[in-house]
Amino acid sequence: xxxxxxxxxxxxxxxxxxxxxxxxxxxxxxxxxxxxxxxxxxxxxxxxxxxxxxxxxxxxxxxxxxxxxxxxxxxxxxxxxxxxxxxxxxxxxxxxxxxxxxxxxxxxxxxxxxxxxxxxxxxxxxxxxxxxxxxxxxxxxxxxxxxxxxxxxxxxxxxxxxxxxxxxxxxxxxxxxxxxxxxxxxxxxxxxxxxxxxxxxxxxxxxxxxxxx
Amino acid sequence: xxxxxxxxxxxxxxxxxxxxxxxxxxxxxxxxxxxxxxxxxxxxxxxxxxxxxxxxxxxxxxxxxxxxxxxxxxxxxxxxxxxxxxxxxxxxxxxxxxxxxxxxxxxxxxxxxxxxxxxxxxxxxxxxxxxxxxxxxxxxxxxxxxxxxxxxxxxxxxxxxxxxxxxxxxxxxxxxxxxxxxxxxxxxxxxxxxxxxxxxxxxxxxxxxxxxx
Numbered sequence: 001x002x003x004x005x006x007x008x009x010x011x012x013x014x015x016x017x018x019x020x021x022x023x024x025x026x027x028x029x030x031x032x033x034x035x036x037x038x039x040x041x042x043x044x045x046x047x048x049x050x051x052x053x054x055x056x057x058x059x060x061x062x063x064x065x066x067x068x069x070x071x072x073x074x075x076x077x078x079x080x081x082x083x084x085x086x087x088x089x090x091x092x093x094x095x096x097x098x099x100x101x102x103x104x105x106x107x108x109x110x111x112x113x114x115x116x117x118x119x120x121x122x123x124x125x126x127x128x129x130x131x132x133x134x135x136x137x138x139x140x141x142x143x144x145x146x147x148x149x150x151x152x153x154x155x156x157x158x159x160x161x162x163x164x165x166x167x168x169x170x171x172x173x174x175x176x177x178x179x180x181x182x183x184x185x186x187x188x189x190x191x192x193x194x195x196x197x198x199x200x201x202x203x204x205x206x207x208x209x210x211x212x213x
Numbered sequence: 214x215x216x217x218x219x220x221x222x223x224x225x226x227x228x229x230x231x232x233x234x235x236x237x238x239x240x241x242x243x244x245x246x247x248x249x250x251x252x253x254x255x256x257x258x259x260x261x262x263x264x265x266x267x268x269x270x271x272x273x274x275x276x277x278x279x280x281x282x283x284x285x286x287x288x289x290x291x292x293x294x295x296x297x298x299x300x301x302x303x304x305x306x307x308x309x310x311x312x313x314x315x316x317x318x319x320x321x322x323x324x325x326x327x328x329x330x331x332x333x334x335x336x337x338x339x340x341x342x343x344x345x346x347x348x349x350x351x352x353x354x355x356x357x358x359x360x361x362x363x364x365x366x367x368x369x370x371x372x373x374x375x376x377x378x379x380x381x382x383x384x385x386x387x388x389x390x391x392x393x394x395x396x397x398x399x400x401x402x403x404x405x406x407x408x409x410x411x412x413x414x415x416x417x418x419x420x421x422x423x424x425x426x
Binding site: 042043047054055064074 | 254267
């Protein structure tokens with residue numbers, strides 16, 4: 001956690017402390033980037049965000065529902081996993097992040113065509129209306145044509161999320177300009193960062209006014 | 214991770230390195246202790262075990278399926294969550310740990326009576342036969358009568374697991390003698406430790422010959 005704490009030091013001012021701590025349960029649902037695949041610290045960006053919120057004094061329960069290879073279609077199908085982790089007396093929140101796997105070519109075709117992805121996103125965002133929710137955009141990978149599709153999707157997701165009243169934090173535009181991030185994923189498996197990259201993603205989210213803590 | 218690395222330093226010798234790294238995906242399914250509730254580092258014992266295996270050079274994907282308040286009945290019902298996280302070409306493993314919530318009194322009755330818990334365990338262990346599996350026993354809490362029930366259950370789980378050919382690592386006997394652990398949970402919420410206690414649990418498992426890495 002040393003790197004993270006150093007990176008996080010000049011963060012937003014500490015929130016006001018309250019006498020009764022609210023029981024906040026955050027489900028992060030998505031793909032391998034949500035899972036933190038490749039992070040030798042096993043935290044990913046989601047774990048780092050929760051550890052940071054906890055350090056600020058928030059009572060956080062952290063549920064990581066990232067699954068490798070999962071597209072927006074897969075995530076829609078397993079949406080009921082969320083309800084099992086929510087408690088009626090708690091402040092239940094949802095963070096959704098996906099999209100990279102939708103844009104993957106497999107056997108000569110996209111895993112999910114663009115129109116279906118957008119339909120899925122609309123349905124996912126609709127289901128997020130009942131809880132405080134946040135959407136995090138897909139990051140770039142090591143393949144230029146796929147990155148074009150990811151960027152297009154990220155822009156479309158932002159429009160759809162904001163239309164649905166959900167805050168959206170993009171990752172693509174930050175990370176595509178970050179040569180150290182791109183070098184880290186190239187040296188790893190061509191798609192996933194290691195701890196330095198996950199730290200950067202957490203940093204982007206922590207720096208956004210749209211993040212809760 | 215500093216505490217963990219220090220605690221882990223005199224661990225088992227490094228395993229033989231192999232030229233092709235196997236893609237190992239471990240699902241940890243269970244309750245709040247599996248989730249790591251209370252750990253300010255957001256790793257719990259499961260995350261610590263995976264980070265340690267990764268540090269030894271293993272290619273680990275870490276899926277945490279611990280849910281607060283879940284009994285053996287709840288876990289049986291959501292067993293299909295596991296298959297979504299397994300990949301046909303991977304080395305898919307399952308670690309199960311539960312039991313404390315079964316032994317809780319609620320509205321004057323046990324949340325799950327002992328016979329039903331044992332029936333559930335038999336069914337859970339049967340479902341674990343297809344993957345390499347491991348069972349971790351329930352830890353003590355801050356309530357003496359409940360601890361008696363937890364100890365009885367832990368002993369019964371060990372017999373059932375070993376009868377089913379599954380390795381079982383008990384936590385209860387170690388932790389009930391550890392006054393610092395018991396003081397930590399008393400100071401926290403009466404049941405869950407913080408990072409020091411989760412570190413100890415990870416240490417007990419790492420020290421066992423039954424742990425894989």
